Amino acid sequence: MGIRKNVTEALELPKEIMLGLPLISFVGREEVTIENYKGILEYSEETVRVGTMAGVVRLQGRGLCLKQLTAECMVVTGSVESMEFLS
Amino acid sequence: MFLALWYYLRGYVMIKAKGFSAERFMNMATFRGVYLWDIAQDGVGMTMKAAGGSLPLLEACAEKTGCGLEILGWGGLPAFLRRFRSRQAWTAGLLLFALGLYGLSSFVWVVEVEGNERLSTEEILSACKEMGLCPGAWKGHVDTQAVTNGLLEGFGDISWVSVSIKGTDVTVKLAETIEKAEMVDKETPCHIIANADGVVLQITAERGTPMVAAGDVVKKGDILISSEILIGLEGEQQHREYVAAEGAVTARIWQRLAEEMPLQYEEKVYGGKEKENNSLIVAEKELDLIHPNSGEEWERSPIFEKPLALGDFTLPLKWKKELWKSYEMVAKSRTAEEAKALLEENLRKKAENLLSTYGTIEEMTVRYAEYADSVRGEAEIVMAERIGEKRQLQKESIENDTTEKEREVANGTI
Numbered sequence: 285m286g287i288r289k290n291v292t293e294a295l296e297l298p299k300e301i302m303l304g305l306p307l308i309s310f311v312g313r314e315e316v317t318i319e320n321y322k323g324i325l326e327y328s329e330e331t332v333r334v335g336t337m338a339g340v341v342r343l344q345g346r347g348l349c350l351k352q353l354t355a356e357c358m359v360v361t362g363s364v365e366s367m368e369f370l371s
Numbered sequence: 372m373f374l375a376l377w378y379y380l381r382g383y384v385m386i387k388a389k390g391f392s393a394e395r396f397m398n399m400a401t402f403r404g405v406y407l408w409d410i411a412q413d414g415v416g417m418t419m420k421a422a423g424g425s426l427p428l429l430e431a432c433a434e435k436t437g438c439g440l441e442i443l444g445w446g447g448l449p450a451f452l453r454r455f456r457s458r459q460a461w462t463a464g465l466l467l468f469a470l471g472l473y474g475l476s477s478f479v480w481v482v483e484v485e486g487n488e489r490l491s492t493e494e495i496l497s498a499c500k501e502m503g504l505c506p507g508a509w510k511g512h513v514d515t516q517a518v519t520n521g522l523l524e525g526f527g528d529i530s531w532v533s534v535s536i537k538g539t540d541v542t543v544k545l546a547e548t549i550e551k552a553e554m555v556d557k558e559t560p561c562h563i564i565a566n567a568d569g570v571v572l573q574i575t576a577e578r579g580t581p582m583v584a585a586g587d588v589v590k591k592g593d594i595l596i597s598s599e600i601l602i603g604l605e606g607e608q609q610h611r612e613y614v615a616a617e618g619a620v621t622a623r624i625w626q627r628l629a630e631e632m633p634l635q636y637e638e639k640v641y642g643g644k645e646k647e648n649n650s651l652i653v654a655e656k657e658l659d660l661i662h663p664n665s666g667e668e669w670e671r672s673p674i675f676e677k678p679l680a681l682g683d684f685t686l687p688l689k690w691k692k693e694l695w696k697s698y699e700m701v702a703k704s705r706t707a708e709e710a711k712a713l714l715e716e717n718l719r720k721k722a723e724n725l726l727s728t729y730g731t732i733e734e735m736t737v738r739y740a741e742y743a744d745s746v747r748g749e750a751e752i753v754m755a756e757r758i759g760e761k762r763q764l765q766k767e768s769i770e771n772d773t774t775e776k777e778r779e780v781a782n783g784t785i
Contacts, residue, residue, distance in 0.1 A: 323398040329412045350410035350419075352374075355401050 306336035308367070315351075316343060316360045316367070324350075324358075332360055333370075340370040374406070382423040382447035389416035389439035396436045400429055418443065479508045480539035481678075481685045486546055490528060495543060498525050504543075506687055510536060518543075540685060559763055560613035563596040565589045566760040569622035579616030589758070595620045598764055613764065620759040623733065626725065626752045628718050632710045633745045635702065639670070642697035647674070652689035662695075669695040707746055711739050714748035722752045730756035 292302040300307040300320050307319040318334055318341065325333040325340060327350065332343045348362035388396050393416065400407060400421070405428060410419040416439070421429060423445065433440040444450075455462060482499060484492045499505060502521045504513050515534040522532045522545065531546040563579065571587045579596040583589055596616040603609035648671075650659035663669060674692040678685055705713075715737050722732055734753040739746055 323402075324394045327394055327397070327410070327412070327417065350397075351408060353397060353401050353407040353410060353419075355404065 304337045306334075306338055306341065308341065310364070313345075313364045314361060316364055317357065318360070319357045321356075321358060324353075329362070334358070338369060342366075342368045342370055344368075375408075378406070378408075378420075378422055379447045382445065382449035383420050384423050384426055384445055385418065385420050385443040386429065387413065387416045387418045387441040387443055388433065389441065390437060392436045393417045393438055396432055396438045399432045399436060400425075403428055403432065405429060416441075420446070423447070423449070476539055477510050478539065479504065479510055479513060479536070479541050480506055480687050482506060482541045482543065485542060485544045488547055489550065490526060490545075490547065495522065495526075495545070498522060499543065504534070504541060510539075513541070538684065557615050557617075559615055560598045561615050561761045561763045562594045562598045563616045563618060563620065563759040564762045565591055565593045565595055565620070565622070565758045567591055567622070567624045567756070567758050569624035569756075569758055571595075571620060571622045572755060573621040574618065575620075576616070576618035578614050579618065581618070583620075589622065595759055616761070618759065619729075619757055621729070621755055622758045624754050624756050624758065626722065626754060628721055628750045628752065629747065630714055630717055630721070631745050631747045632714050632717075634707070634710060635704050635744060637700045638703050639698045640701045641670075642667070642699060644697040646695045648693045648695050650691045650693070652676070652691055654687065657691070663697075667697045668699065670698055671695055707739075707741055710746040711737075711748065714739070714746060715750075718748060718750040718752075722750070722754070726754065727757060730754055 289303060291297075292299055299305050304320055306321055307317075309317045311317075318336070320336065321341075322335040322337070325335050327333075327348075329348055330344060330346065332348050332350075334341045334343075343360060343364055344366045345362050345364040348360055348364070350358060351361045352359040390396075397407060397410070397417075397419075405421055405425045407419045407421050410417055426442075430440060432438075445453075482496060482504060484495045487495060496505070498521070499518060502514075502518045504518050513536065515536065518534045519532045522534075522543070523529055528547050529545050530548045533544045535542050535544070557578075568590050569588075571583050571585055571589060573585055574581050574583060574595065576596045579598055580600050582594050582597050589595065596618045598613045598616045599611050600614055601609045602612055644663075644667075646663045648659070648662050650657050650662070652658070671693045674694055676689055676691045679688045679690055680686060718737060719732070719735060722735065726732070732752060732754050735750055737748050737750045739748050
């Protein structure tokens with residue numbers, strides 16, 4: 285893992301591809317796109333927990349909805365209040 | 372966006388996954404390549420949408436994860452169409468509408484002419500109509516090339532024409548040739564003759580021989596400035612030449628005008644009622660469904676008339692708006708003095724209309740004759756007016772003259 289990371293950093297390669305890290309992008313606070321996730325751990329209107337290589341990502345908010353769900357990418361819409369990395 | 376459209380066209384199924392392991396179900400389904408969207412919490416379960424074809428796979432996933440799966444309904448285009456399978460009349464209507472739209476749009480509805488300045492639009496439209504291009508013509512029968520050629524041949528003033536069909540509108544764009552300057556003919560020999568009887572006040576001849584002088588009495592048709600000029604010194608052999616006479620002759624002329632004015636007359640008195648009236652014009656015919664009471668007399672004055680259009684699409688309908696004013700004819704009478712004053716005014720106006728830009732009224736005397744119910748005014752007007760008028764010489768007379776002249780010249784030299 286260490287060598288991979290060093291090589292990726294040295295060659296300035298995209299980390300989300302080389303290391304399988306999640307790429308999380310926000311559009312304001314109403315839409316979050318999480319790419320490279322592993323799986324959904326919990327979903328409700330208030331909390332979404334997603335497993336990724338960088339640990340468990342927890343989104344909290346109101347009226348959360350999974351707008352799209354594919355094997356690589358998920359789009360969460362609603363009113364996001366916080367995002368945390370657990371563990 | 373495109374994904375959503377694709378799944379809408381292919382059809383999708385709305386499902387509800389119940390149980391504690393709905394997340395596991397979603398993970399398994401997405402891992403197996405099922406696209407899920409619009410996932411929302413609904414009480415104990417979760418509702419979501421998935422492609423219609425993936426239902427067996429979803430059922431297998433639900434069984435494995437121990438979730439309850441409930442089909443809420445089908446969506447998308449196939450489901451939408453399935454609903455209309457039993458509505459035959461509706462489908463027939465849809466088809467008829469499409470056919471009607473296609474049929475109606477294969478006719479020319481509006482013909483527009485652009486770029487004409489001297490030629491009138493009506494002239495060009497009527498020429499187009501003769502060649503089969505008019506509102507109501509079937510587009511398949513309109514030969515734009517033939518119309519273009521026809522217009523170019525029919526009108527010498529047009530230098531360029533383009534006929535384009537866009538939807539149901541036909542636009543005829545044209546360019547007119549440069550206007551020919553009005554040539555003053557200085558070549559063709561002509562006399563200047565009097566077009567009225569009168570006394571010459573002034574004569575200025577630019578070209579030609581003046582035949583009259585100030586104070587001369589002339590009759591209509593007399594030659595004022597002759598085309599013939601003599602060339603050569605006096606006492607020597609002279610010869611004649613013919614030129615286009617040019618000049619101005621002002622003369623005093625007399626004119627008689629008469630008018631009668633009745634003492635009893637009717638006048639329009641407006642009743643004060645004003646109403647706006649809307650009507651529809653369809654194919655040159657006015658459709659006035661709702662209009663003010665026809666029992667009264669109304670004077671109509673147009674406010675506007677405009678073609679109706681849906682966006683850029685001009686309909687063959689026109690909306691006409693008029694102002695209607697109610698009036699009554701009221702019998703009135705006037706005194707002989709009032710009638711005389713009016714008569715003089717009218718006669719003066721008439722006389723002024725007769726004058727050219729150079730003419731003036733020198734004197735006007737009106738004699739009145741009073742009758743029982745009317746007054747008759749006879750005016751004698753003295754006017755200073757240009758009376759010159761060009762008249763071309765008869766070709767034969769010139770030729771005869773020239774041959775004579777040549778003979779004279781020949782004799783002279785002998």
